[in-house]
Amino acid sequence: MKTKGFxxxxxxxxxxxxxxxxLAWKNLANSLGFDFTEIQNEQLKGVSRVESLKKILxxxxxxxxDEKFQELMALKNTEYxxxxxxxxxxxxxxDVPRVLDYLxxxxxxxxxxxxSKNARTILEKVHLLSKFKTIVDGNDVSKAKxxxxxxxxxxxxxxIKPEDxxxxxxxxxxIQAANTAHMVSIGIGSKDVxxxxxxxxxxxxxISTEFINKIINN
Numbered sequence: 420m421k422t423k424g425f426x427x428x429x430x431x432x433x434x435x436x437x438x439x440x441x442l443a444w445k446n447l448a449n450s451l452g453f454d455f456t457e458i459q460n461e462q463l464k465g466v467s468r469v470e471s472l473k474k475i476l477x478x479x480x481x482x483x484x485d486e487k488f489q490e491l492m493a494l495k496n497t498e499y500x501x502x503x504x505x506x507x508x509x510x511x512x513x514d515v516p517r518v519l520d521y522l523x524x525x526x527x528x529x530x531x532x533x534x535s536k537n538a539r540t541i542l543e544k545v546h547l548l549s550k551f552k553t554i555v556d557g558n559d560v561s562k563a564k565x566x567x568x569x570x571x572x573x574x575x576x577x578x579i580k581p582e583d584x585x586x587x588x589x590x591x592x593x594i595q596a597a598n599t600a601h602m603v604s605i606g607i608g609s610k611d612v613x614x615x616x617x618x619x620x621x622x623x624x625x626i627s628t629e630f631i632n633k634i635i636n637n
Contacts, residue, residue, distance in 0.1 A: 423635050424579035425522050426570055426597075427551075429533035430464070431589035432607050434510045434545055436535070437464060439502035443495050444475060453479035461612070465590030467534060467563045468492050503537060506544040514623035519550045521628055527635065528552055528577035532569045532586065534560070553577055564592040567600035574600070585634055591615070603634060 430436045441460050448455055455478050463471045472492055476483065483491065522529050529552050531538055536557035542548040553576035555569055562568040574581045586597035589608045594616045597604035605620065606613030613619050620626055 420525060420632075421583075421635055422527060422579065424528040424530060424574050424577040424584035426530045426532040426573045426584055426586045426602070428465070428586070428588045428590070428593050429531060429535050429538050429541060429556075432587050433512060433515050433531075433547065434506070434541060435512060436503060436506075436541060439499055440471075442502065443498040444471065446498060447491060447495050448475055448479060451476075451479060451481055453481065455479070465534060465564050465588075465592040467557075468496065470563065500537065500540075503541055503544065506541065508545045508547075511545050511547065512622060514626070516547070516550075518623050518626055518631070519547070521631060523550065525635075528579050530555065530573040530577050532573040533557065534563060534569065564590070565595035565599065567596045570596055570600045570602060574602070588616070589613070 427433055430440070440463065441457065444463065445455070455475060459478060462474060469492070472488065472495070519529065529550065531542070531551050531554045534557050535541065538554060538556035539548065542551070553573065555573040555576060559572060560569045570584065570586055571581060574584045581600045581602055584602040585605060586593070586602050587605050587607055588594050588597060589606070591612060594604045594606055594613055598615060604616040605618045606616030607620060607622060610619050
């Protein structure tokens with residue numbers, strides 16, 4: 420069997436921390452006197468903290484000083500960290516451990532490729548840190564998805580060529596990044612949203628070992 424690199428995004432793929440980002444951003448917007456919807460929140464998925472705050476302030480027709488901007492980002496992150504500090508392995512999305520264990524068993528390269536600066540903390544909380552051979556997170560990259568930097572770095576860390584890598588992603592920006600890197604893109608979520616992906620599944624319960632073997636030997 421060939422060896423391929425399997426790169427997992429974190430938020431919305433392994434755990435659903437998106438809900439905590441939403442809550443923390445929503446509370447922040449409310450404190451500034453406005454609100455935003457869950458539909459608008461889709462635009463924040465896979466996007467950096469700086470860009471997210473810029474979007475939110477634009478939605479609220481609000482401008483702030485650079486100093487206040489930094490303060491708001493720190494405030495949001497503090498609240499988000501309070502949420503994730505309470506996480507445990509009940510928060511892992513269905514069948515993720517099964518797929519990870521199978522990839523490890525058949526000696527594939529397994530890496531995390533996430534924009535989150537809290538990726539290691541979250542993986543520790545849910546007891547999955549040891550499953551990843553390498554981790555590339557928000558501390559290791561300067562360009563946000565759809566730039567492929569995070570996935571290219573993950574491929575390099577595994578010592579596997581980009582075209583021999585497979586990416587699991589739940590965001591449009593992430594799928595675009597994987598496609599730009601010439602990797603196989605697997606969307607986890609809605610077909611309507613992730614239609615640019617090579618394959619789309621609602622969640623990992625739909626991903627069979629046969630499918631994984633087919634991807635490896637392709």
